Amino acid sequence: MWAAGSRCRCRLARRLARRYVPSTTEQIHRPPPVSTAREPVERRITSSVSTFSVMREENFALVDKTAQLERIISSHQKVMLCRPPKFGKTLTVTTLASLFRGHKHLFDGTASPDHRPLNIAETAWDWHAETHNVLHFDMAGIARRTGFRANLIDVMGRLGRHMGLGDTVNAASVKGATRDLIEGAARLSPSGKVVVLIDEVDAPVGSALRPLSDAERKVALASNQRVLSDFLEAIDAQESLIRFQFYTGVGLAGYTIQEVHENFQKARYALQHRLKIADELDQHIIDWYGGYAWGDVPEARRLLNPFAVNQLLVRQDFGPHWSSAVGSHMWVYDALRGCDIPDIFEGRIPLQSNAMSPWNLQAQGRGDVNDIRNLLLRLGLLTVKEVELDPKSLMRIGTLGVPNLDVHDYSVRPLIDALYLPSAD
Incomplete structure (x- = not known):
């Protein structure tokens, strides 16, 4: 039984520390020496700009992931990318938006004399055939204000007017507005199809509810889940008009x-x-x-x-740097109360679990233990350390752990301390 107290906190901290400190006997991969020749132009490094077009036009340093994106687009029509906050998801979405809008100059090096071509410019990407109307939704922004349903319908109406559909987008229902927007945008698209990009699709049932009281959260969660479900179902119903769907939730986005x-x-x-x-x-x-x-x-x-x-x-x-930027994760405290903390942070999880789908996850991680683990994975507080094949179920089972010092010492450790503080009776 996991007992509270300072000794337990120290024991758990040591156990978690062993999860991320590499063995001294491990051979760490080191890249081969690289040339010290300087580039003609030194590109600025930024962590505050996440829009692809701005990074290219302003000549910020950019790690080129376009070859991976091209492979994903060629192999899939619907992709869900779950990564922690500040892990390059928005940059990925805006890169896709520029790509499918046919902004070739941002990729082939012609936007600026100082630009180098990106990897996708070397592929057989068909800029003419792959130019589509793009429907880009920032769900965190839409859900941040009160009235998620009204805000979502309003955004779809504005997208329709921007594309030349006038006021033909149905404002009476989420499903009707989604249908009208996709059908109208596809009709006006050069390809006859649209691309749907949804950033932080789980925000309406997750991060947007954090500031609310328990009572307010319960009501808002039920309402937002219905709206989100209607929205996603309406998108699926128009699948024949959609070239590609890309969703982000909380190796593509990070650096090696x-x-x-x-x-x-x-x-x-x-x-x-x-x-x-x-x-x-x-x-x-x-x-x-x-x-x-x-x-x-x-x-x-x-x-x-x-x-x-x-x-x-x-x-x-x-x-x-990451823990300071994303702030406190103390709102996760409620989800972890009463849980077996070592089992949560050091446990094993089936990687095919339905909990990986963000709209199956209850707000604040309430639900079964795998729901909570998946919440912590998406928040970046956990990572998959090892993967084994279960001989009975033949499912891939991931062993979890805390990824690094930044997360362990400045995000997870404060959570553990708060969970084991003696109550003020």
């Missing part, structure tokens, strides 16, 4: 250590020189900001948090 070498040579060298470390720098970066995986991924391909790495290279100092 190899990509840090390839894209941030000067800033990385400056950090190495400032801290007077050479071979150890990569391991420090991995320990602080790495360890992310959501499946069976080799050590060398586990991801670094891109926001935290950008902050590291700009500030030239290690610290809790």
Whole structure:
């Protein structure tokens, strides 16, 4: 039985620490030496800009993921990407928006004389055939204000007017508005089809409810779930008119250590020189900001948090860059009360679990233990450390753990301390 108290907190902290500190006997993958030749133009590093077109037009440093995007688009018509906050999801969505709108100049290097072509420019991407009307929804922004249903219908009406549909989008129901918008946008699209991009699809039943009281949250959750369900069902009903659907929830978006070498040579060298470390720098970066995986991924391909790495290279100092930016996760406290904490943070989870679908998850993680684990995975407080095949069920089972120092010391540890503080009776 897990008993409360300071000794239990220390024991759990030590156990969690062992989950992310690499063994000294492990062979850490190190990239081969790279050329020290300078690029013609030193690109600025940013963690505050997440719009693809702005990053290209303003010549910010950009890790090129377009080859991976092209493979995904070629193989799938509907994709759900669940990643933690500040993990490159919005940049991915806006990259897709520019791609499907046919903004070739942002990809082929012609937007600026200082631009290099992105990888997709080297593929057989058909810019003419793949130009579509794009319906882009930022659900966190739509759900942030009161009245999710009214806001969603209003946004669809404005999208319709912007595309030249006038006031033909049905304002009486979510399903009617969705149908009218997709049919009208497809009719006016060069390809006869549309692309649907939805950023933070689970915000109306998750993050948007955090500021509410328990009573308000219960009412809003039930209402928002119905609206979200109607919206997604209406999209599915128009599948024949949709070229591609992409949803983000809370390896594509993060960096690998190899990509840090390839894209941030000067800033990385400056950090190495400032801290007077050479071979150890990569391991420090991995320990602080790495360890992310959501499946069976080799050590060398586990991801670094891109926001935290950008902050590291700009500030030239290690610290809790991600935890400080996303703020307190203490709202998760209610979901964890009464749970077996070691089992939650060190347990095993079937990777095919339906809980991976964001609209099956109850607000604040209330539900069964796998719902809570999946919430923590999406928030970036957990990662998949190992994957094994269960011999009985033949399902892939993931062993969970805390990904890195930033998360362990500055997000998870305060949660554990709060859960085991003695009650003020």
